[in-house]
Amino acid sequence: MSRPVSGRRGTGAWLRSAALDLTPLQESKPFRRLIFGDAVSVLGTQITIVAVPIQVYAQTRSAAAVGLVGLAGLLPLILFGLYGGAIADAVDRRKLVLGTTLGQAALALVLVAQAVAGLESTALLYGVVAAQAALFAIDSPARQAFVPRLLPVHLLPAANALKQVEFNLGVTIGPLLAGLLIGRFGYGAAYGLDVLTFAAAVVSVAGLPSMPPAGGGRPAGLRSVLEGLSFLRTRQVLLMTFVVDLIAMVFAMPRALFPALAEQVYGGGPQTAGLLYSALAAGALLGALFSGRLGNVTRQGTAVLVAIAAWGLAVTLFGMTDVLWVGLVLLAAAGAADMVSAVFRIAIMQAAAPDELRGRLGGVFIVVVAGGPRLGDARAGGGAELVGLQGSSVVGGLTVVALTAAIAAGAPRFRAYDSRTPHA
16 A cells, blocks of 8 residues: 555655746745736737737738738837837836836727727738837836846746746636637727736836846947847857747747638637637646746756757647647647746846846847747748648748757757856
C-alpha cells in the first residue's frame, strides 16, 4: 500500500511545484492593483479585437478584408511604438498611461456610436483601429517599464507568468463574450462593454506610485529613438528576442482566417469564430496556470526557441484538420507554446535592459509583438487567396519551424543565454 501513497504524494508535490507562483502578488500591493485593473481592461479590449474583424467580414465577406484590419494599425503601431518608447523614457510613465487609457476609452465610444447608428462603414472601422494602435503603442512601453520597478529581478519570470494569466484570461473569455453579445444583442453591446471596462484600468494606474525614468530621462525625439535602436543593434540576445517572435507571428498567426474557417470549414458562425479566437488564449492560460517550474529554467534563450518551434508545429497541424474539437486543441497547444515564449522573452528584456532604455526597448517590443500579428493577419488573409484557408496555416507553420532551426544554428549567444548571468 505504500507505493500508491508515495505516488500520490509525488504527484501532489509535482503539481504544487508546477502551480502558478503567486509570490509577486504577495510582495507588492501596487503590482496586485495593476494586475487586477489590467485583467478587467483586457477583457473589454479583447471583445473589441474580435468584434471588429467579425463586423468587417459581415460587411465584406472577404478574408483578405479581415486581414487588412491588422494592416490598418501597422503603420501607426510602428511610428508611435518607437516614438512612444522615447516618450516613456522622458516623462512620468504613470501619467502617460493615464492619458492614453482615457484616449482609448473615447475610441471605444466611437465604435459604440457607429454600431448603434448602423453606419456600415468598413473604412471607419479601419480608421478607429489605426487610432487605437497609435494609443496602444504609446501606452504599452510605459506599462512594460512598470513591473521591473515594482518587483526584484528574481521575481520577473513569475510576474510575467501572472501577467500572462491576466492577459490570456481576458483573451479566452473576451472572444466568447464577443460571439455571444454580437449574436444576441449586436455589435453595440460588445463595444459598450469595452467602454465600461476602462474604468478599472484608470483606477488601477491612478493608484500606482510616480514612475519617472531613472536618471531623469532623455528628451523624446529622433535622437532618443535612434539611441535605443543603436543599443539594440549591438546586443544579439535582445535583438533575437524580437526576431524570433516576428518569425512566429508573421508566418504563423492564423487568427485572420477564423471568421471564414468558422463558416466554410466548421459550418458555424460568430460563436464558432469566438471559440477559435479563445482557443489560443485558453491554451496560453492553462500553460500559465502551471508555469511554476518556469522559474527554474535558466537557459531561457533555448527555451524560447523550443517554444516557437512548437508554436509553428501546432499551427501546421491545425491547418490539416476540419474537425472542430481537434482544431481547438491544436490552437490551445499553440497558445501554450506562445505563452512560454512570451514569459522568457519579456524576462530577458527586463533583466538585460537598463532602466533608462526600458521605454525605448519596450517600444520596439510593442512594435514586434503587436505589429507581427498584424502582418501575420495580412499574410494569412492573402495566403488564403493563394493556397486556401487551411493551406495558409500549413505553409506558415512549416516556415516558422524551418526559420527557428536556422536561428538556433546562427545565433549561439542567444541560444546559450543564461538568466544567472544576464547579458544583452
